Amino acid sequence: MTIESPSILPLEVRGLSARYGVVPALRDVDLVLRSGEIVTLIGANGAGKSTLIKAICGLVRPTAGSVRLFGEEVTGLSPDRMVRKGLSVVPEGRRLFPEMTMLENMELGAFARHDAAAVKRDLDRVISLFPELKDRLGTHAGTFSGGQQQMIAVARALMSAPRVLLLDEPTIGLAPAVVDRIADIVTQIAHSGVNILLVEQNAETALAIADRAYILEGGAITAEDTAHALAASPDVQRAYLGI
Ligand SMILES: Nc1ncnc2c1ncn2[C@@H]1O[C@H](COP(=O)(O)OP(=O)(O)OP(=O)(O)O)[C@@H](O)[C@H]1O
Ligand SMILES: [Mg+2]
Numbered sequence: 001m002t003i004e005s006p007s008i009l010p011l012e013v014r015g016l017s018a019r020y021g022v023v024p025a026l027r028d029v030d031l032v033l034r035s036g037e038i039v040t041l042i043g044a045n046g047a048g049k050s051t052l053i054k055a056i057c058g059l060v061r062p063t064a065g066s067v068r069l070f071g072e073e074v075t076g077l078s079p080d081r082m083v084r085k086g087l088s089v090v091p092e093g094r095r096l097f098p099e100m101t102m103l104e105n106m107e108l109g110a111f112a113r114h115d116a117a118a119v120k121r122d123l124d125r126v127i128s129l130f131p132e133l134k135d136r137l138g139t140h141a142g143t144f145s146g147g148q149q150q151m152i153a154v155a156r157a158l159m160s161a162p163r164v165l166l167l168d169e170p171t172i173g174l175a176p177a178v179v180d181r182i183a184d185i186v187t188q189i190a191h192s193g194v195n196i197l198l199v200e201q202n203a204e205t206a207l208a209i210a211d212r213a214y215i216l217e218g219g220a221i222t223a224e225d226t227a228h229a230l231a232a233s234p235d236v237q238r239a240y241l242g243i
Helices: 049-057 079-084 102-109 116-128 146-158 176-191 203-209 227-231 234-240
Strands: 011-020 023-033 038-043 064-069 087-090 164-168 195-200 212-217 220-226
Touching (some): 011 049, 023 038, 023 064, 023 195, 023 220, 038 049, 038 203, 049 164, 049 195, 102 116, 102 146, 116 146, 176 195, 195 203, 203 227, 220 227, 227 234
Parallel strands (some): 038 195, 038 212, 087 164, 164 195
Antiparallel strands (some): 011 023, 212 220
């Protein structure tokens, strides 16, 4: 294990731009994750949230700017290289393999790892985060409820032993009690030492658990502050909190 200076940022995005054909989707985005933080990125439909996640993790090639992970320049690396560097994503819509069991979905998350003993330890540790699912490891993922599938998607992402975890709208479409459960899980994961970028339209929950927040509009960051301060901002309340 290497000792890292606390000043090294787990994730540092500078001047990131991306486009689909001629249509710009991200414009000059600056965003950082400091050690130990939950950071949330709030944005409406089509603001570019998923594009930002994809541009960070290598699924969309940026047209400008840089991505650094723990100080290392990783811009444009392939998604599987990014996983090996400690970045993991819970994608929008979960993207589980419905015909595979919960356990098989989780094992896929560990595809890049070769230390079987460490993977087994992590499997036990990750399952302990989800006591409601621990007896259903052999059940096909497609038969779980939406909230449970979201938990499995989080569990799969954790099986790569990430140091930075990106979550794309993990609470969308879930009942309030399930949203609260997911929020608790995200907080627990952060306390276990994983740095988290939580992308959400559900600003209320995200701002409640995040340390800092960014607002993304039309592919550009339009505000950045502590989550507490943004939750108190009249503009944010009007646009994202329905107040
Ligand atoms: N594969 C694609 N090809 C062309 N345009 C795309 C593609 N994916 C997204 N876009 C466009 O880029 C913009 C940003 O989309 P993106 O999916 O990043 O938004 P989002 O904030 O994640 O929205 P949502 O809340 O609906 O998930 C939108 O205008 C969208 O129509
Ligand atoms: Mg999206």
